[in-house]
Amino acid sequence: MDQLTPKGAATRRDILRAAARVFDAKGYSLARMDDVVLETGLTKGAVYFHFKSKAALARAVVDDQKQGMLAHVRRRLEGLGGPAAQMRGLVPVLVDLVIAEPAGWSVVRLDRELSTESPREHAQASVLAEWVGLVEELLLAGAREGDLRLSADAHALATVFVGAFDGLKGVLEATGRATPEELRRSAGVLAEVVEAAIGAH
Amino acid sequence: MDQLTPKGAATRRDILRAAARVFDAKGYSLARMDDVVLETGLTKGAVYFHFKSKAALARAVVDDQKQGMLAHVRRRLEGLGGPAAQMRGLVPVLVDLVIAEPAGWSVVRLDRELSTESPREHAQASVLAEWVGLVEELLLAGAREGDLRLSADAHALATVFVGAFDGLKGVLEATGRATPEELRRSAGVLAEVVEAAIGAH
Missing domain, CATH: 1.10.357.10 (Tetracycline Repressor, domain 2)
Incomplete structure (x- = not known):
């Protein structure tokens, strides 16, 4: 992984936690990136900066x-x-x-x-x-x-x-x-x- | 289950077999009734006559x-x-x-x-x-x-x-x-x- 600033690393951890909740609730097949974006409260760009898919x-x-x-x-x-x-x-x-x-x-x-x-x-x-x-x-x-x-x-x-x-x-x-x-x-x-x-x- | 004619029972078995293949290939979440209809070669009406959902x-x-x-x-x-x-x-x-x-x-x-x-x-x-x-x-x-x-x-x-x-x-x-x-x-x-x-x- 590329070097992240402390703030970037914290954001990445927040996204991982939000995504874990979404996958847990919906299962992998039905979960969408939009659900994760919503759950984080971040912008779509911020989430895709860390995870491409x-x-x-x-x-x-x-x-x-x-x-x-x-x-x-x-x-x-x-x-x-x-x-x-x-x-x-x-x-x-x-x-x-x-x-x-x-x-x-x-x-x-x-x-x-x-x-x-x-x-x-x-x-x-x-x-x-x-x-x-x-x-x-x-x-x-x-x-x-x-x-x-x-x-x-x-x-x-x-x-x-x-x-x-x-x-x-x-x-x-x-x-x-x-x-x-x-x-x-x-x-x-x-x-x-x-x-x-x-x-x- | 309601009484089925021998032909009706055979159709029901065909649908079950086709559906098993579809669920196996796609998983429950992604499988659609339309996929099952296609796999059976029957009409949509025939499949829904046997299974409502x-x-x-x-x-x-x-x-x-x-x-x-x-x-x-x-x-x-x-x-x-x-x-x-x-x-x-x-x-x-x-x-x-x-x-x-x-x-x-x-x-x-x-x-x-x-x-x-x-x-x-x-x-x-x-x-x-x-x-x-x-x-x-x-x-x-x-x-x-x-x-x-x-x-x-x-x-x-x-x-x-x-x-x-x-x-x-x-x-x-x-x-x-x-x-x-x-x-x-x-x-x-x-x-x-x-x-x-x-x-x-």
């Missing part, structure tokens, strides 16, 4: 929220100890994050909508790929230290665990049970399932 | 495919033996189904898009709720017969397993790895995870 804006929203969420989760995990303890803390930390910032979670939906638009270019940048990378790291480090049992290939196992958390939220949403209580309860069961799969005997 | 049509597509898929999976599972054997066969059967009929799988996406449109009315009818019900049945029956270990509440566990399979496909799609080989490989790991959680000692 809806796709570029959506991509930037995903990257911004993704970096924020991953950084947040890494910080929370670091306080928990070694890799096995971090792996065990991952589900509760994610549950807290989803409950504290439901809007932040909509990045996963936006990311998926973008991947439908342009699957190939998008593949590398997916936020889900970064979560898989984080979990794979923890599994490998935990197994190296002997605290976790790794019967399957770490990348496949990480893919399964990330999918399980992502899919759990999807099922709760689709079946009308997307409440903090239901998420805590069923994520607790997911944590037991993960433990059964990787807990050292 | 896009939402009604999409709902009917989901119900139709859902019934077909569930019936198919139940038939396949019945050949496998008791509930524990059926539970163990579920992931492979689902993998076969997704690979044989990728279009049939798009019902899950359509279902989710509909649930975003009208979460309340939709909640009861979700295809995911029916899958959760099927898995819960198998878990309870398997535990009753002593072949499966059930440490958590069966409904929560069923929710976690259904979410895990649904989410796994989502992660593979989002990370550009939605191939039959990757699905088989990672679903195999998911099956091991499920086994670790419910296998009798």
